[in-house]
Structure formats: C-alpha cells, structure tokens
Amino acid sequence: MFHAPRGTQDILPADRPYWRYVTEEMHAVAALFGLQQIDTPIFEEAQLFVRGVGEGTDIVDKEMYTFQDKGGAELTLRPEFTAGVMRAYIEHGMHVWPQPVKLYSIGPIFRYERPQAGRYRQHHQFNVEVLGELDPAVDLEVMSVAWTLLTRLGFRGLRFQINSTGCPVCRPAYRQALVEFFAAYQDRLNEVDRRRLAINPLRLLDSKEEAAQELLNRAPHSSDYLCSECADHLATLRRYLDALAMPHTVNFRLVRGLDYYTKTVFEVWAEGIGAQAAVCGGGRYDKLIEMLGGPPTPGIGFGMGIERVILSLKQQGVRPPPLPAPAVQVSPLGEAARIPAFRLARTLREAGIGVLVAFGDRSLKAQLKNADKANVAYTLIIGEQELAADAVLARDMRSHEQEVVPRAGIVEWLRRRLA
RNA sequence: GUGGCCAUAGCUCAAUCGGCAGAGCAUCUGGUUGUGGCCCAGAAGGUUGCGGGUUCAAGCCCCACUGGCCACCCCA
Numbered sequence: 001m002f003h004a005p006r007g008t009q010d011i012l013p014a015d016r017p018y019w020r021y022v023t024e025e026m027h028a029v030a031a032l033f034g035l036q037q038i039d040t041p042i043f044e045e046a047q048l049f050v051r052g053v054g055e056g057t058d059i060v061d062k063e064m065y066t067f068q069d070k071g072g073a074e075l076t077l078r079p080e081f082t083a084g085v086m087r088a089y090i091e092h093g094m095h096v097w098p099q100p101v102k103l104y105s106i107g108p109i110f111r112y113e114r115p116q117a118g119r120y121r122q123h124h125q126f127n128v129e130v131l132g133e134l135d136p137a138v139d140l141e142v143m144s145v146a147w148t149l150l151t152r153l154g155f156r157g158l159r160f161q162i163n164s165t166g167c168p169v170c171r172p173a174y175r176q177a178l179v180e181f182f183a184a185y186q187d188r189l190n191e192v193d194r195r196r197l198a199i200n201p202l203r204l205l206d207s208k209e210e211a212a213q214e215l216l217n218r219a220p221h222s223s224d225y226l227c228s229e230c231a232d233h234l235a236t237l238r239r240y241l242d243a244l245a246m247p248h249t250v251n252f253r254l255v256r257g258l259d260y261y262t263k264t265v266f267e268v269w270a271e272g273i274g275a276q277a278a279v280c281g282g283g284r285y286d287k288l289i290e291m292l293g294g295p296p297t298p299g300i301g302f303g304m305g306i307e308r309v310i311l312s313l314k315q316q317g318v319r320p321p322p323l324p325a326p327a328v329q330v331s332p333l334g335e336a337a338r339i340p341a342f343r344l345a346r347t348l349r350e351a352g353i354g355v356l357v358a359f360g361d362r363s364l365k366a367q368l369k370n371a372d373k374a375n376v377a378y379t380l381i382i383g384e385q386e387l388a389a390d391a392v393l394a395r396d397m398r399s400h401e402q403e404v405v406p407r408a409g410i411v412e413w414l415r416r417r418l419a
Numbered sequence: 420g421u422g423g424c425c426a427u428a429g430c431u432c433a434a435u436c437g438g439c440a441g442a443g444c445a446u447c448u449g450g451u452u453g454u455g456g457c458c459c460a461g462a463a464g465g466u467u468g469c470g471g472g473u474u475c476a477a478g479c480c481c482c483a484c485u486g487g488c489c490a491c492c493c494c495a
Contacts, residue, residue: 366455
C-alpha cells in the first residue's frame with residue numbers, strides 16, 4: 001500500500017471548511033491593509049535560500065529539499081517565503097513601485113523535519129512582506145495584520161512576544177557579551193548548549209535545558225546592548241503597540257532561527273496545541289535585499305502556519321461556516337426518466353442552482369436516503385406519471401410536503417423557495 | 420538528527436496466560452407497488468503496518484524496517 005510521504009497529509013473534505021474559512025479571512029484582511037497577492041514558484045535556485053536564509057542555520061544545513069533537475073540545476077523546494085519574494089522584488093524592479101511594497105502569499109512550504117503535532121514536512125503559510133520603509137509604524141502595521149486576522153478568526157487573549165535582535169552595528173557587541181558571560185560557566189552547560197555557544201550564542205537564550213535557566217536569568221540582556229537607533233526603534237514600536245492596546249511581552253530570549261533578522265522580531269503563541277505553539281512569527285530584515293543583490297531596502301514580514309492556526313481553532317471549539325452544497329437532488333425512476341432528469345439538472349445548474357443526480361438503478365427509497373444524507377432541501381422525482389404530465393414531483397425534505405410542478409416552471413418554483 | 424510511547428475492518432476500539440480475529444459507527448441490501456431520518460434483519464469489509472525470528476501454535480514474545488504521537492533540536 002502506498003501512503004502519503006512522512007510528514008505530509010491529505011486535506012480531506014471534512015477539513016475543507018476550516019481551510020476555506022481561514023484562507024478567505026486571510027484574503028479579506030490582506031485587502032483591508034492594501035496588501036497585494038504574489039505567488040512565487042514552489043522551487044527556486046538552491047543558492048537563493050543558502051544566501052538568503054543563511055548558511056549555518058538549521059533550515060539550510062539540515063532541512064532543505066534540494067534536488068538536481070534534468071538540466072543539472074540545483075533547485076530547492078522553498079523552506080520559507082521571504083527569499084523568493086525578495087528575489088521577485090529585485091527581479092521585477094519593485095523598488096520603482098510606490099514604497100513600501102506590501103505583499104502577501106498563501107501556499108506550501110517544505111522542510112525536512114521530524115514530524116509531530118503542528119509540524120509537518122509540507123505545511124502551509126500565510127506570508128506577509130512589506131518592503132522599502134523602515135518606519136516603526138510599518139512594524140506596527142505588519143503586526144496589526146496578524147492581530148486583525150487572528151482576532152477575526154476567533155483567537156482570544158492574543159499577546160505578542162517581541163524582541164530586538166539589533167543590527168550589524170550593535171549585535172556583535174551583544175554576541176560578544178554573551179560569549180564572555182557563558183564562557184565562565186562552560187562546565188554548567190550541557191553538550192547541546194555548549195555547541196550553541198560555539199556556533200550561534202544567541203540561540204542559547206532559547207535553551208530549555210534545566211541547567212541553563214538560572215544562568216539565563218543573569219545573562220546580559222540584549223536591550224542593554226542595542227545601539228540608539230535600534231533602541232529607539234523598539235521603544236517607538238512599543239509605544240505604538242501600547243497606544244493600540246496590542247498586548248506584548250518583551251522577551252529578550254526570543255531569538256529566531258533565520259539569520260536575516262534585524263531589529264524587530266516577534267511571535268504569537270497559541271495555547272493548547274502542544275510544543276509547536278508559535279502560530280505566527282516574523283521580523284525585520286533590513287539587509288536582506290542588499291545581500292541578495294538588490295538596492296539597499298528595508299523590509300519586515302511574518303509567516304503564519306495555517307495548519308497550526310486550524311489546530312488551535314479546533315482546540316478552541318471554533319466552528320467554520322459550512323461550504324455551499326447542492327440544495328436539490330434529481331431522482332429519475334426508470335430508464336425513460338433518465339435523460340429528462342439529466343436535462344433538468346443542466347437547466348437548474350444553468351440557473352445557478354446546485355443539483356445532485358441520483359445514479360444507478362437504486363430504489364426511490366435508497367435515493368431519498370442519499371438525498372437525506374446530502375442534506376438537500378428538495379428532491380425532484382421524475383417517474384412515469386411525471387413524464388406523462390411533463391412535470392416533476394417536488395418533495396420538500398423537511399416538511400415532507402410534495403407538489404407536482406410543471407417542468408417549465410420548476411426553476412422559478414425553486415428560486416422562490418431557496419431564496 | 421536524539422529519546423520515549425504506539426500501530427487490529429474506512430473510523431473508534433475489544434480480543435483473558437501465547438490457543439478458531441470481534442463490537443459500535445460508517446457503507447450496501449432488504450423489511451411487498453414510487454417515498455428519507457427512528458427501528459429491525461442481513462451482507463460486505465482483515466495477509467492484525469511491512470519483513471524476519473522464537474514456538475506444536477504469534478494480534479500477543481524478540482529483531483529490523485515503515486509510519487503515527489509526544490518531548491528535544493528547530494520552526495510556522
């Protein structure tokens with residue numbers, strides 16, 4: 001038996017109402033903020049991600065689906081949206097568009113990871129990027145997109161975790177301070193944390209190791225090392241967030257695994273969906289476009305995990321609106337009634353009325369059973385009597401009332417009743 | 420990549436000490452002419468995830484693989 005590859009899943013019809021609900025809200029909220037939709041390819045040159053996301057990050061070093069195509073090109077299934085969107089910004093000269101350029105995407109992301117609840121090898125994200133403006137008001141605006149969306153979806157008790165990772169001017173000093181602080185306590189760190197210290201000291205802040213916790217409480221705070229520009233940026237953003245009553249916690253241990261972040265980073269956590277609680281995460285990346293060969297252009301964005309959003313909605317008991325379904329079934333009795341029934345179905349559909357056709361030579365009883373399960377409002381029965389009278393027998397499935405309706409008048413008859 | 424738990428019908432789960440693989444739901448059919456939901460009856464549905472091993476005998480014990488869940492790592 002074949003099965004879906006590890007870490008992938010089929011999104012079955014039963015789950016579709018959630019997906020439709022969530023993605024429609026995403027489009028609606030994007031429209032409220034003037035975000036324009038962009039779709040970039042699902043695969044890109046491997047080097048785009050190596051340079052964009054950063055060599056040394058787990059994503060690039062261990063998690064990319066990279067392959068060679070028949071022409072020998074090294075391609076990678078996108079492990080995130082940002083690099084591809086930046087590539088498109090540069091390639092299409094979006095720096096001549098009115099700035100900032102505000103873009104969003106919805107689509108699949110691929111990372112070779114060990115699957116668990118809320119974490120998949122193929123997952124989907126709602127991604128927002130705003131390019132070409134470094135006003136902290138843009139940070140506020142981008143966070144507001146996430147805020148508005150999650151609120152509309154039914155999330156309660158929302159709170160942002162925010163931090164500033166500094167910039168190329170101030171980050172080295174903080175990094176150095178961390179290294180110096182922990183160097184004195186090497187013996188109290190376990191192997192994983194010691195490796196972090198050597199490779200990416202900032203990641204130590206994220207450690208969940210028992211032994212590291214006490215040290216972390218005394219470790220230098222990033223806030224003490226920010227340059228005045230970064231400190232001002234954070235302070236201004238916080239003032240804006242406060243003014244708009246968007247609860248946030250400055251979490252100096254919030255560090256993110258992608259190298260390109262500068263200044264603002266933020267996440268939104270959801271409760272009750274296990275350890276993979278970050279439902280939304282992003283930040284500012286003011287050097288990225290330049291790094292990828294474009295003009296110096298600041299940017300900020302976030303990704304929101306659709307699977308995690310849906311997990312959380314389910315956990316909160318939020319019910320999505322049902323998907324539209326046919327309100328009418330046409331049930332022919334006997335061979336002679338079939339073609340008239342097919343014609344009737346076409347006529348109704350041309351009039352915009354959804355129709356199920358009963359197949360096979362099932363008994364009327366079985367057909368009504370199916371109609372009942374499909375939850376249609378009316379079953380239109382065509383048998384010998386109806387054929388002779390050029391009519392249909394319209395059964396109201398709820399009231400059990402039946403009425404012989406001339407076939408010529410059935411569209412109007414249904415329209416009145418289904419309105 | 421590391422560790423723990425797990426895998427029986429489409430789904431949720433039983434199966435005593437290792438001794439003939441079962442139930443509920445779902446599906447299909449029937450309960451007398453062309454009438455649904457409730458009820459009743461019946462049918463179909465399984466190489467017990469896959470491959471080995473131990474044993475007279477394996478769903479059950481052992482090994483490996485695959486997959487799921489949970490926690491790391493990392494991230495959305």
